[in-house]
Amino acid sequence: MSFEAPRMVNSKGGQIRIFMPRYGNINERRHQLHEVIRLSGMNLVINDLDMPLIIKVASIPKERMQVYFIDNEDYFKRKATLTDEEGKLFPDNDERAIFFAKGVIETVKKLNWSPDVIHVHGWLASLLPLYLKHYYANEPLFGHSKIVTSVYNSGFDGALDKNMMAKVKFDGIGEEKISDLAKPTYSNLMKVAVDNSDAVIVGSEEIPAELVEHLKTINQPVLEYKKPDEFAEAYEAFYKTEVLV
Template sequence: MNGKKVLFVSSELVPYLPESPVSKMSYETPRMVNSQGGQIRIFMPRYGNINERRHQLHEVIRLSGMNLVINDMDMPLIIKVASIPRERIQVYFIDNEEYFKRKATFTDENGELFADNDERAVFFAKGVVETVKKLNWSPDIIHVHGWMASLLPLYLREYYADEPLFADSKIVTSIYGSSFEGNLNEALSQKIAFDQIPEGPVEILKTPSYNNLLKIAVDYSDAVILAAENIPDELQEYINNLQKPVLPYVSFQEFEEAYSNFYNTEVLKS
């Protein structure tokens, strides 16, 4: 991976959120690329339950200040950064008072999904792309982790289809076990249509379940990694029929060699 540029876009990341399969691999994979001489950028949402003082987050004024249009509403984009000291890894946080100030990640105190999780996912996808554009940083690989990041491949390939910075970027999506029950706001497909994205490819999002979000992500990815032993049967069957590289699940002890080989021999050459 020496010299390769890899953009990691994740729903969760340790040490900023508790350890989970997504947050752990969202940290370990960039750490691996970094140790092999790759150049990395990591993006995640700045949820309100992240302790900004303890983790020393600070706003990057030169990157903040633009508005993103979400369902015909102007929503200010704020960019914050922090560093993971022992690895010297910098993390970019996508922030907005309306979407990410609340002191929780995906659900309220009763365990119910936030009604605006759909808009949060659209905002996150657009926010990542607009920030990378400002950085003028063209990644060789874009690796997506977690359902909150699952709209990024769709937006890159449709909404930002003419953006030259990403013309040669390869998208990889990691698939984890089922992450939430029920559906996001059923108006999601209409909100995506507002961005002039064709209705046909996102017809499936009229039922915005976890499985359907991940189906859209893999449809617009160049390769897929199975990051859990137990993938929902519906998703597993869908992935089995893909005509693109798929890395089967490997244990944590084996992931570094497997992921590195997959990047080099399958993703970058696909």
């Protein structure tokens, strides 16, 4: 859905940009990635360390869409995406999530683009709503932007680094906003994303029971799971009637 949803909006005349990590297993030559110098060249502070932000871009000519890749050699050069060859989560996945959230927002700022809807897919992007609502709360570019988070069943076992909450607190985000990160499991990360979003979409036919229960407690509009042959029309109506109001 992370590709099908923007393709649907794009086909309806919307202006779409896709942002994703530049994982090391992405073939830059095959997909014709190139660094955008005017967007790169800044550092993001992650847990008191300066980490260079590199922005690369590729296009999907058939769909007339551009994909922006958030890159950093320390975080994304490795060939695997989220786990090592033994299936263990990388110990710095929490910092990669912080870097990705900040990197996307800083790139959008440099593009001077004010999106109507920011649609978040996947747990590595789960901190983006939190940072938009709090760390970048006074950024006028996002004053009218609405955040939609899709919740899937593609999570992970165990938890990320136990110091993740302290690393987010370093950015001045109050502990009361991130209490779920005391134990950064998949469900808890998604709770943080959901709680800082303006609307939620259930993207899988089944999601963890803990998230099912959490969605019953929120005030934001929730679009229940839609099958592949009916989601496009449902998403469009949801954007128009529940998000952009």
